[in-house]
Amino acid sequence: MAAISKRxxxxxVFSLLAGGAGxxxxxxxxxxxxxxxxxxxxxxxxxxxTSIIATVLLVIICxxxxxxxxxxxxxxxxxxxxxxHETWFGQWSWIIVPVLVLGIDLTIAGSAQKTLEKVWVxxxxxxxxxxxxxxxxxxxxxEYLDHSVEIDGxxxxxxxxxxxxxxxxxxxxxxGYLRAVDNPLVLPVGKxxxxxxxxxxxxxxFWVPELAVKKDAIPGYVTETWVDLxxxxxxxxxxxxxxxxxxxxxxxxxxxxxxxxxxxxMEEQKRTMLAAAAExxxxxxxxxxxxxxxxxxxxxxxxxxCHQITGKGLPPAFPAIKDSPIAVGPIPEHxxxxxxxxxxxxxVAWNTLTDLELASIITxxxxxxxxxxxxxxxxxxxxxxxxxxxxxxxxxE
Amino acid sequence: xxxxxxxxxxxxxxxxxxxxKGFKRWLFSTNHKDIGTMYLIFALTMLFAGGVSAMAIRAxxxxxxxxxxxxxxxxxxxxxxxxxxxxxxxxxAAAGLANWMIPLMIGAPDMALxxxxxxxxxxxPAAATMLILSFVVPFxxxxxxxxxxxxxxxxxxxxxxxxxxxxxxxxxxxxxxSSVLASINxxxxxxxxxxxxxxxTQMPIFVWTWLVTAFLLILVIPVLAGGVTMLIFDRxxxxxxxxxxxxxxxxxxxxxxxxxxxxxxYILILPSMGVLASVVPTFSRKxxxxxxxxxxxxIAIMIxxxxxxxxxxxxxxxxxxxxxxFMIGTxxxxxxxxxxxxxxxxxxxxxxxxFETPMLFAIGILLMFSFGGLTxxxxxxxxxxMQYHDSMFVVAHFHYVLMPGAVFGLFAGxxxxxxxxxxxxxxxxxxxxxxxxxxISFNVTFFPQHFIGxxxxxxxxxxxxxxxxxxxxxxxxxxIVFGLSHLLLLYIIIKTIRGGKQAExxxxxxxxxxxxxxxxxxxxxxxxxxxKLAVS
Numbered sequence: 001m002a003a004i005s006k007r008x009x010x011x012x013v014f015s016l017l018a019g020g021a022g023x024x025x026x027x028x029x030x031x032x033x034x035x036x037x038x039x040x041x042x043x044x045x046x047x048x049x050t051s052i053i054a055t056v057l058l059v060i061i062c063x064x065x066x067x068x069x070x071x072x073x074x075x076x077x078x079x080x081x082x083x084x085h086e087t088w089f090g091q092w093s094w095i096i097v098p099v100l101v102l103g104i105d106l107t108i109a110g111s112a113q114k115t116l117e118k119v120w121v122x123x124x125x126x127x128x129x130x131x132x133x134x135x136x137x138x139x140x141x142x143e144y145l146d147h148s149v150e151i152d153g154x155x156x157x158x159x160x161x162x163x164x165x166x167x168x169x170x171x172x173x174x175x176g177y178l179r180a181v182d183n184p185l186v187l188p189v190g191k192x193x194x195x196x197x198x199x200x201x202x203x204x205x206f207w208v209p210e211l212a213v214k215k216d217a218i219p220g221y222v223t224e225t226w227v228d229l230x231x232x233x234x235x236x237x238x239x240x241x242x243x244x245x246x247x248x249x250x251x252x253x254x255x256x257x258x259x260x261x262x263x264x265x266m267e268e269q270k271r272t273m274l275a276a277a278a279e280x281x282x283x284x285x286x287x288x289x290x291x292x293x294x295x296x297x298x299x300x301x302x303x304x305x306c307h308q309i310t311g312k313g314l315p316p317a318f319p320a321i322k323d324s325p326i327a328v329g330p331i332p333e334h335x336x337x338x339x340x341x342x343x344x345x346x347x348v349a350w351n352t353l354t355d356l357e358l359a360s361i362i363t364x365x366x367x368x369x370x371x372x373x374x375x376x377x378x379x380x381x382x383x384x385x386x387x388x389x390x391x392x393x394x395x396x397e
Numbered sequence: 398x399x400x401x402x403x404x405x406x407x408x409x410x411x412x413x414x415x416x417x418k419g420f421k422r423w424l425f426s427t428n429h430k431d432i433g434t435m436y437l438i439f440a441l442t443m444l445f446a447g448g449v450s451a452m453a454i455r456a457x458x459x460x461x462x463x464x465x466x467x468x469x470x471x472x473x474x475x476x477x478x479x480x481x482x483x484x485x486x487x488x489x490a491a492a493g494l495a496n497w498m499i500p501l502m503i504g505a506p507d508m509a510l511x512x513x514x515x516x517x518x519x520x521x522p523a524a525a526t527m528l529i530l531s532f533v534v535p536f537x538x539x540x541x542x543x544x545x546x547x548x549x550x551x552x553x554x555x556x557x558x559x560x561x562x563x564x565x566x567x568x569x570x571x572x573x574x575s576s577v578l579a580s581i582n583x584x585x586x587x588x589x590x591x592x593x594x595x596x597x598t599q600m601p602i603f604v605w606t607w608l609v610t611a612f613l614l615i616l617v618i619p620v621l622a623g624g625v626t627m628l629i630f631d632r633x634x635x636x637x638x639x640x641x642x643x644x645x646x647x648x649x650x651x652x653x654x655x656x657x658x659x660x661x662x663y664i665l666i667l668p669s670m671g672v673l674a675s676v677v678p679t680f681s682r683k684x685x686x687x688x689x690x691x692x693x694x695x696i697a698i699m700i701x702x703x704x705x706x707x708x709x710x711x712x713x714x715x716x717x718x719x720x721x722x723f724m725i726g727t728x729x730x731x732x733x734x735x736x737x738x739x740x741x742x743x744x745x746x747x748x749x750x751x752f753e754t755p756m757l758f759a760i761g762i763l764l765m766f767s768f769g770g771l772t773x774x775x776x777x778x779x780x781x782x783m784q785y786h787d788s789m790f791v792v793a794h795f796h797y798v799l800m801p802g803a804v805f806g807l808f809a810g811x812x813x814x815x816x817x818x819x820x821x822x823x824x825x826x827x828x829x830x831x832x833x834x835x836x837i838s839f840n841v842t843f844f845p846q847h848f849i850g851x852x853x854x855x856x857x858x859x860x861x862x863x864x865x866x867x868x869x870x871x872x873x874x875x876x877i878v879f880g881l882s883h884l885l886l887l888y889i890i891i892k893t894i895r896g897g898k899q900a901e902x903x904x905x906x907x908x909x910x911x912x913x914x915x916x917x918x919x920x921x922x923x924x925x926x927x928x929k930l931a932v933s
Binding site: 029030031032033042043046047050051054057058061062064065068069072073074075078079080081082084085090093094097098101102104105108109112113115116117119120121176177178179197201202203205207209212213214215216218219220221223224236237238239240241242243244245246247248249314316317345346 | 461467468469472535540541542543545546547549551553554557559640641642646647648681682683684686687689690693712713714717720721724725728729731732733735736738739742743745746747748749750751752760763764767768771772774775778779780781783784786787788848849851852853855857858859860861862863864865
């Protein structure tokens with residue numbers, strides 16, 4: 001909460017109320033942030049146009065009402081004009097007013113339609129960087145569909161998992177409270193990027209104000225948006241569609257960098273992926289210490305948002321793992337719920353993780369916080385569970 | 398005039414037609430005035446329930462960080478605030494005005510279907526209980542998770558929620574049944590119960606707005622009921638209407654919801670606009686400007702309002718053709734709405750205005766509702782909406798539409814007719830203080846939210862980045878005053894019911910209409926013989 005208390009110290013509201021704008025006021029935003037893409041600039045321009053038209057209309061309305069309030073009052077001795085509605089204006093206003101309003105409407109709709117056609121439909125004929133954006137409760141997954149490595153003879157796209165970083169773990173140069181993430185979405189400047197949005201569980205929405213794209217992530221469907229990035233920088237946004245408990249902790253951080261920097265970053269990602277795959281593929285017996293160490297790291301990034309670092313969960317939505325009948329009960333059931341999820345609840349299937357990641361998480365859950373079962377789950381156990389036919393329900397007799 | 402007086406004397410000979418004593422008067426009531434009173438008291442109670450949840454929300458948002466509320470409790474409050482205000486406060490209050498005023502205004506002895514009237518009211522307390530239970534149940538052991546979906550209850554999130562969601566869904570069904578029954582009654586009354594002299598084209602605009610509103614309700618509530626039923630089936634009977642995994646579509650629910658949800662906005666606003674049509678001419682001492690265009694405009698609003706629902710869902714990935722249609726259709730609504738606002742301005746123009754509390758609210762509505770309408774046009778523009786959508790800008794917009802457009806109109810109506818209902822004048826000085834405190838604190842609360850929305854703060858978040866702090870502090874301070882100001886309203890109303898200067902039959906100098914020809918308060922049974930319109 002350090003940043004908050006700092007903020008409160010400089011809270012400019014009270015200085016504003018006192019009549020002088022404080023220095024913190026400089027940070028105070030009133031309008032869209034400066035666009036970082038061509039489409040965002042278009043959207044900014046149409047927003048300014050409609051704002052100005054709306055303001056002018058409001059001023060006109062206020063002027064007429066104000067004039068009337070001042071002059072047409074009984075206390076000034078003004079006599080009501082009982083025949084006003086019978087004047088030519090009264091006779092024809094029902095057609096004059098709609099025609100005037102229609103004119104304003106068509107002005108707005110005409111310019112809006114032009115902008116809409118530019119920003120809405122993704123250009124088909126140009127070379128674009130495709131990024132699949134998957135919303136999860138409550139983190140983002142970015143998949144670079146044009147960049148892949150070969151693992152087990154199959155191409156695998158480069159994936160980035162992006163999660164909220166608590167303030168005490170976020171560094172000084174990050175986007176700040178509720179905006180810091182562990183891995184940002186890195187994109188090259190000057191490139192056209194197509195985002196393909198989908199969701200793994202409930203509705204989410206991808207929103208970065210500087211890029212001006214907002215699109216819902218809908219489970220089972222793919223929606224698309226595009227941007228033509230035109231300046232470097234770090235841009236922050238967050239999930240915009242209510243997605244449950246930690247909706248407010250789904251930050252998006254986009255880092256737009258020069259093309260060379262993007263390429264070297266991409267190479268590094270690929271190396272990391274290959275190294276992780278090689279490690280996961282090792283057919284060896286992992287020791288308890290190795291699995292517990294990996295398990296703690298994996299659990300704290302992937303599971304702790306719901307089940308908490310302490311393993312105590314947030315019942316009833318997110319059950320505790322500490323002392324839970326599953327975590328201290330039979331191993332196959334524990335593997336099954338992590339691997340396949342629990343339908344009708346927020347617990348999703350985690351089968352996209354590697355065998356090693358899953359084995360380490362399950363081992364950690366069975367031995368941390370006093371769940372001292374002493375059980376060791378090896379990657380090969382998870383592998384077997386993946387291919388196993390689901391166990392039939394116990395017979396009734 | 399004279400017929401009314403004769404009528405009253407005639408009535409006094411039949412004292413045994415007076416109200417029954419005790420609880421039976423209320424529980425078994427078939428009297429439109431008593432049922433109207435119950436509706437209004439119910440709405441006032443719910444206004445405070447919804448207001449407390451709103452103040453809790455603003456208290457949490459006062460500063461960044463999690464201070465008072467767990468995220469799920471926050472989301473639960475957001476859900477409940479919306480549903481209680483819409484279905485518990487505004488709709489019953491408008492129905493209360495309809496019950497009280499429509500028979501008086503059209504010269505009818507009562508509503509056409511009095512027992513149905515009793516039923517449609519008494520469903521409400523039961524539905525409200527279910528609604529409040531949906532909020533409370535998760536706090537009991539085994540009560541499941543809290544409702545964290547918002548009032549839009551979009552699946553798949555609403556399928557994850559525990560049993561409290563079922564309470565909410567059944568409460569929605571009951572509220573819908575109540576509204577449909579009340580609407581049937583209002584339509585039948587207006588078509589069949591008018592005094593022989595009162596033609597459709599001579600009815601006060603308030604009666605017209607309710608006629609249109611009642612038709613809208615009957616047309617759209619069944620669609621909501623369909624969506625809610627499908628949600629219940631998805632939750633409990635293994636169907637997958639809203640799940641892509643089973644061939645369904647989560648977006649389908651959004652279409653069903655907003656096919657109801659957008660006309661619902663006009664259902665909330667139209668009766669209040671009808672109140673203005675009584676208030677503005679009275680205090681301008683001048684006939685209403687543009688009666689025919691007013692009726693035409695509200696019918697246009699009803700028709701266009703039913704075919705533009707998807708502007709609430711621009712971000713779901715519709716085709717270019719679809720969003721273009723919904724954008725233009727939505728912008729076109731500004732024509733009839735603009736015409737109505739213009740007619741009220743033209744009624745004030747060259748009038749001889751005085752500024753009693755109902756008129757103050759009416760003027761405030763014209764300015765603030767126009768502002769809300771203009772931000773509505775901004776929101777209708779699809780490319781710009783890609784930024785505004787689901788931001789605090791939307792929250793600011795719809796509170797500017799619904800507070801002035803619906804709630805302030807109801808306040809205006811209450812102050813306008815309270816002397817008629819109770820027979821006592823309200824305390825004008827206190828009422829004016831209430832108006833100024835209420836309207837200023839409303840603007841302090843919601844105006845800053847436009848800016849934080851544009852700057853990038855999403856709605857329905859429990860915690861926010863520090864860059865949004867200043868305006869949230871202002872907004873929350875405004876909300877404290879705004880919320881508390883309603884205690885003054887309650888005090889004024891109670892004070893007026895208990896006593897005060899005797900109100901004349903024609904309470905306001907410039908008032909016109911049948912309701913002012915009855916005594917204040919009107920007899921328990923009024924217009925037992927149909928009134929004749931004075932030939933002017």
